[in-house]
Amino acid sequence: MRRRELAVAGVLAVLLLVLALRAPSFFQGQPLRSLLTREAPVLVMACGMTVVILTRQIDISVGSQFSVCSVAAGLLAAHGWPIGAVIPFAVFLGFFLGAVNGALVAGLGLPSIVVTLATMVTLRQGLNLVQQGEFVNLPDRVQWFGLEQTPGQWSVLAIALAVLAGSAFALHSFAAGRHFYAVGSDAEAARLAGIRPRRVTFAAFAGMGALCGLAAVMNIVQSPQVQPLAGAGLELKAIAAVVVGGVAISGGRGSVWGGAIGLLLLACIPSALTHLRIEAYWEKAIQGGIILLACATEIARPRAKKSPPAKAAAA
Amino acid sequence: MKRPTTGAAPGWRRIVFRYETLLVVLLVIEWLVFYRFGTSTNRRGIVVGFGTMERQFDILRHSCEIGLLALALTPVILTAGIDLSVASVLGFCAVVFGRLWHDAGLPVWCAAGATLLAGAAAGGVNALFIARFRLPPLIVTLGTYSLFRGLAEALTRGAVTYTDFPVGFLFLGQERWLGLPTQAWVFLVVALFIWTLVHRRMTGRVFRVIGFSPEGARYAGLAVGRTTALAYVMAGAIAALAALIYTARLGQAKADAAVGYELFAITAVVLGGTSIFGGRGTVPGTLLGIAVIAVLKNGLAALPAVIRLNAAEESAGLLTGMLLLVALALGAAPKLLSARRPRTPLPENLPIPKSP
């Protein structure tokens, strides 16, 4: 593991240690499992975001994609679709939304931050226009995929872990996985090595979308209602988790494990503050402080042997 | 997107085929459409809607803070950086101002001055991490985005709202001076300042070089750290100025001031043709970007159809998104076309003619 991942893990360990000493009540089975279950969909999205950022792109429309998939899946479920059909539908819808981003970025060569900014606003406002903020009530059998609560929670967690392990494995051990690193590191060099950067970029966005769809389903099964706003702010959370976890925003460096650790750290903070009985209005300041702290650990690192390269000639 | 002014051979093509021209055309179209369909005479025989002077001033006043943030972001983005914390700094400064004036009892103009310093200091925190310790701007400002909003909340425990500012101060945000809303003058001065800095001074050149290649800039003996720091400190100070105007316009200072404005500001900058990868971009472009968004947002709220749908907010969002995509695609079109042209169908694998 690289330094940054260790550093973030270190900050997380310190936080957990403080909790163990000051508020051992944090470590209880059900609430902890519940916390993890709630973060499981975000973890799935963080995996996708890792891949997107590795390719030297960014996707800030994931929160909106998540919302759209949630509401669409919710409406279908409310109209009596079985959950077995809702899942593939949501994944496919997400894939489609991601593919639109991918086509604009890879096909037309537009900068991803702008494209996804545009799709984010468009999707979100479109959803507001249609749904006007109203909840979708789901039939009972949707919750926990129709399982009991505990097995349901475990299965949500299992899906998230499977996605995490699967993407880690694919990124590390398959040629296709390495192509994301190659394109993110230097797209022109990748082209010359016979990789098709546009395809790889497209795949990153489409995959991100599909994972948003999956995450949306993993989220809606956790309660009997869907809130159209559910995805608000998720893009920031996913991106923060990934970059805090050491994935370089300039592409080509990092791993999904880093993203997972980063997410764990960010996810623990609100609950930790409650357990430490710190008043809520300190929360944002502390969260910001921890992000800064996690990246400040880099400062202590001995200077890189040679100067870092200039960004590969930007688009 | 075209290369920024190189100070060379003007020629009408250069001027006509600039990205900025596209924005001007867009702006004019927008304005004409809204003027035509958004203006009417009401039952009392008064001209109302988009066409009124009052409405135009409203546009100026409402877009002033976002405009300032966009201006502040332009140099930052030119250096291939980003500052997500500007709106949080705005909120923080609004609260600091309120506290200094209300709780500490400073005269209002002293409090304002101190607030500008506070803003610069907040920018200095970003600068310290980014320019000095060379950490990635996105992460650092993501951290300070939470930090400063959080400090604003902590300072007021989320609850305190400072109000009852003296009339002299509210003049800044609610009245007119020499025919224009007061804050428009402030905005103009800042815009002129940033324009000079970016287009006429050494600093602007250094911003761009850093944006293209920070290493290249270092090897050229340029003041990389100092100039990067300047961009962020300036962003902080301008955010503080925006905080004062925001406070004066609404007559209140509260921890949630300008939540989400950073996104609008970034949108305006990139719509204005500044490359998020740094190096490319112009101040006039940013100004046009702001104008296009502001007119769109206000104009839609004057269209009868949109009003009946009760969807000004949503449709403005939708259209801004679409507009951004269209502008980008148009900006990229010439490049794409020329790149496609030589790619005539490839007659591959033709049989080899008998070699002589």
Add this chain to the structure above:
Amino acid sequence: KAGADIAAKELGAELLFDGPVDTNAAKQNEIVENWITLGVDVIAVAAENKESLSTALRKAQRQGIKVIAFDSDAAPDARSFFVNQATPEGIANTLADEAARLTGGEGEIAIITATLTASNQREWLKRIEPRLAEKYPRMKVVAVRPSDDLKDRAQSEATALMSAYPDLKLIMAICTPGVPGAAEAVKQAGKAGKVKVMGLGLPNENRRYVKEGVTDCVILWNTGDLGYLTAYTAVKLVTGELKPGATSFKAGSLGEKRVVGDNVLLGEPFIFTRDNSDRFNF
């Protein structure tokens, strides 16, 4: 909104409506200023923030536009009437009294708000705590947590609250998505009945939990009626049938409504419980 539409139709008035999904003071200000230049006859607002909006409203009054406030008040000199569904005191007191009733007047309670800065939330909080301190000294508010108006976040917060405060007796959510969020958390923790859930909310979002017995009571007012009354007040104000100083006026199907000072009163808030859960649909 729906109620206002009905009233507008009855009265033959044209109704403009703009309510962004996420509100803040600056945005409201812009909307009102846009309306001024559209030259409307009456502006009815639910002020997100008193002071900031009042500037714009006074400007409207100067231009001969009548202004009324509903839901949450603007500065008194910036509007002619306030259509009062329930005063902040009324709501806060009802919330506090209900909480006391559910807990038997003692024990720890926690509050979930929308954001720490939202002004209506502040108004209520500001009044709930003294009310509890004064009338139910053995009850204690141990934590106030924000939920960003997100149900999922409210659920996470409620879960953390229950494990951090094992003696917690009740969770009160004073924002709409907060109540079902807290209820889901209690349900998943298997603490239904042990930790009570109550708050401000809408019937449709809570009916399920109320029926299941997870949520004990939801305080609400009939938003349809509020809209109806607001629209009626607005029109009557323009036609001159309602003048400052009146003590009552006839508001269509709602019948005679009381006017106290410059407040038009809708009536007391409803308490939505298991017993009356099918009476509302919105």
Add this chain to the structure above:
Amino acid sequence: MSVPPLLAFENITKSFGAVRALQGVSFDLRPGEVHALLGENGAGKSTLIKVATGAHVPDGGAIVVGQRRHAALTPSTARAAGIACIYQQPALFPDLTVAENLGLRLEPAGALRRVDWRGRRVRALELLRGVGAEFSAEAEVRDLSMPEQQLVEIAAAIGSGARIVIMDEPTSSLTRREQERLFGIVRKLRDDGAGIVYISHRLEEIAELADRVTVLRDGRSVGTFAADAVDPPALIHLMVGRELSQLYPAAQPASDGIGVEVCGAGCAEVGVADVSFAVRRGEIFGLAGLVGAGRTELARVLFGLNPADAGEIRLEGRAVKIGSPMAALRHGIAYVPEDRRRHGAVLELPVSHNITLAAHRRIFPRGWLDAAEERRIAEEFIARLAIRTAGPDAAAGTLSGGNQQKVAVARWLAVRPRVLILDEPTQGVDIGAKAELHRLIRELAVTGLAVILISSDLPEIIGMSDRIGVMRGGRLAGILPGGASASAVMTATLGSAERKGAA
């Protein structure tokens, strides 16, 4: 001859906007030959070979490879056809390890293939050993120096087992020892029946290696000749279109004033220690050494990129502290870096901005931009160094490799420095421009500059220097007088231990 060529170009044309880089070039490569491609900077050599590797799509003409005619290749079809290339500017992935860089180049395409990490490492080590590289296969490429990156490129090309190997200035930053090893490899490839396209500006290499020579001028082929049929003067004439009389300008007596003096300077961070020498004003002090000897590192120390942590640096007798390039610039020290792609020219900026980048005192008098002055300076240097560009407003990235190098040199000349450090200034520069640069360097020295010249081109070091410092392992191993023989310099660079091994 009846053997079909491995690779043939027929009337290839290619334009970049208004620049017509190739205008109907034909060329063929036979099995078992080294075919040299010569031409001035910007003649179109790199463009031509990029057409062969699929990096560029030609506007017209055909490429014949392996019994097939193509209008254009793509990188993967080129690879499938057995074409491998060492690019002039390393096309590597800076964030990945050497082993992975090699893996991505060499392993079969298929995206669903499993990555064999262990096999990759073993293979990489083997290839690196083959080209004489001494760094680890696990090193990240961003941490490698320019010559080391070039070795990785070479290893990748060799490892591909290609029948057609294209080398675009492979030796530009290599020193004699690596060069010899490369020649060995090239000869072996040739003897195995592969065809090699070899591009270089060093004519002595051509004489040593090439079987046939094709000369390009202004995007057109001037002709193909058997290597032993044309001697260097004739080649120069073909390339440049005129005679070049003398390669190195005559040495001039230096003044007595000390320009820069280094006393026991060192920097632990980059492994430079205890270096002492003095350069008089008007003197050219050459620095020789092997790849990794630390010459670049020494230059970085002097320029403040890695500030010295030991010893002292004196400028015209005064001790100065050089903590950053900015400080160096203030003291009149200029440094032309070796890695022009990363450090030399800012590729996206116009040529004019690049040239005036360090001379902002001149174009921002009193802080305001003087556009006319900027243009004047730019045009002056474009003319003086014969920089081939569409104009001062063209982005530096559109220039050919050699012309980019000239831009990098021009930037520092525009500053009018007192001490000029040149790190491989003529790397990749064509023979005519090289002579021009040499003349210019000497002229500058005569005006009173102290010049430190780092070069891996042995004849250049010997021909230009008034004295030659030899570096080994980050230390100054000795100072030889100007005009020392090549073998003396070689011996000194290798050091006693290796000399025994080599003997």
